[in-house]
Amino acid sequence: MKEMLLVRYGEIGLKGKNIRSFEKKLVSNIRKAVASFPDAVVLDKHGRVVVEYEPHNQDAIIEAVTNVFGVVSVSPAVRMDRDIENLKVECLKLMQRLMEEQDIKTFKVETRRADKSYPLKTPEINQIVGAHLYKNLQPIKVDVNNPDIMLTMEIRNVAYVFSKKIPALGGMPYGSAGKGMLLLSGGIDSPVAGYLMAKRGLELEAVHFHSYPFTSERAMEKVIDLAAKLTKYTGNIKIHSVNILEIQKSINEHCPSEESTILARSFMMKIAEKLALKYNCKGLVTGENLGQVASQTIEGMNATNSMIEMPVFRPLIAYDKVEIINLAKKLDTFETSILPFEDCCTVFLPDRVVTKPRLEKIQASMDLLQVDELIEAAITSRDTIIISKGEVLKRS
Structure with a gap:
C-alpha cells in the first residue's frame, strides 16, 4: 500500500474536446500549491490526478490542494494491487488501522469499476471484500444506509481505496479563463x-x-x-x-x-x-x-x-x-x-x-x-x- 491524495474536479469534465487543456492547467496549479513539500509528487495519468506525499505532511497537503480552484474534493487514499485476494488482505489491514483511530461500529463497502475489463463485477467485488471484513472485524456490523464508515474501492489499472471525501473550493483552474x-x-x-x-x-x-x-x-x-x-x-x-x-x-x-x-x-x-x-x-x-x-x-x-x-x-x-x-x-x-x-x-x-x-x-x-x-x-x-x-x- 502507498498513501496518497485522490483529487477530483467538476466542471472541467464538461469541457469536451478541450478537457485536456483544463486538466493540464489544474495539474500545473496543484504542483505549484505543493511545491514547498519536496517529497510531494503530482501524478496525472489514466484519468486520475493523484498527489503522493510523506504521511506526516498529510494535513498540510490537504489544505494546500483543497485551496486550488478547480478541485471539488479530495480523498486520502491508499494504492493497492487490484487482485481480489490482495484487496481482501489490504482492505482488512486498512480497516483495522482506521478502527484504531476512530470509533467504528458499522461499515459499508462500495466499488467504482472505472476499468470495465476487470474480471469481477461491482456487486461481486463488494460482496467478496465486504464478507471478508465482516468475518474478521467482529463485532462490526454492515449498514448499507448510514454506515459509520464507507470504504470505497476505485478500480483502475490499480486500486485506490479511501474512506472519506473532503470538499474543496471547486470552480475552474486559476488562469484558465485569461x-x-x-x-x-x-x-x-x-x-x-x-x-x-x-x-x-x-x-x-x-x-x-x-x-x-x-x-x-x-x-x-x-x-x-x-x-x-x-x-x-x-x-x-x-x-x-x-x-x-x-x-x-x-x-x-x-x-x-x-x-x-x-x-x-x-x-x-x-x-x-x-x-x-x-x-x-x-x-x-x-x-x-x-x-x-x-x-x-x-x-x-x-x-x-x-x-x-x-x-x-x-x-x-x-x-x-x-x-x-x-x-x-x-x-x-x-x-x-x-x-x-x-x-x-x-x-x-x-x-x-x-x-x-x-x-x-x-x-x-x-x-x-x-x-x-x-x-x-x-x-x-x-x-x-x-x-x-x-x-x-x-x-x-
Missing part, C-alpha cells in the same frame, strides 16, 4: 470580487488608487495585506499603485462638485484599462454592487462604462451587503478591510453626489480637463508591488 485587472481598494467588496473571478479561472493583476499624502502609507499597507490574503488562492498578485491626487485636484478646480465622484471613477476606469492593455488583461474587475452607494447606480455604471471599451466584470452586482461580509469573513479579509484608514474616495468628497448622471454632462465635464496628460502622468509615476504567497516579493 487575465483581468482588478480595481483593488481597501474596502470589503473588491477583494471578494477578485476571489470570485479567480474562482472562475481569471488570473488577476491589480490596480490600486490612492491620494498620497492625503491618504496614508498605512492605507497602502492595508491594501497589500488584502492582496496577500488573496495569494492564498492565486499564488501571486502584481499591484500597480497609482496616485490620482492631481486628477482629483483638477476635477475639483474645473468641474461641478456633485460630479467629482463619478468623474474620479471615470479616470480610474480609463487608467485601469490602459494598464490592462499593457499587461495583456482582457477585462476589468470591480467590487461594485447595484445601489450600495450613491455612485453605484445603473446610470453611474453606464457613465463609467462609456469611458472605456473593455468589458467590466462585476461579480457582486446582485449580492446584498450581508452576503458580501460573510464571504469576506470566510476569506479572512473582513477584519483588514474595516481598519479605519482613509482611501482616495474620501478626498474632496462633496456634500452632494449625483446619483443619476447624464452621459452628455459627464462628457462635457471631462472635456474641461487635460484627460490624456493627467492619465499619462499618473501611470508614469505609479509604483508596482509583487506579492507571492502572502509576502511582498518586489517593490519598484
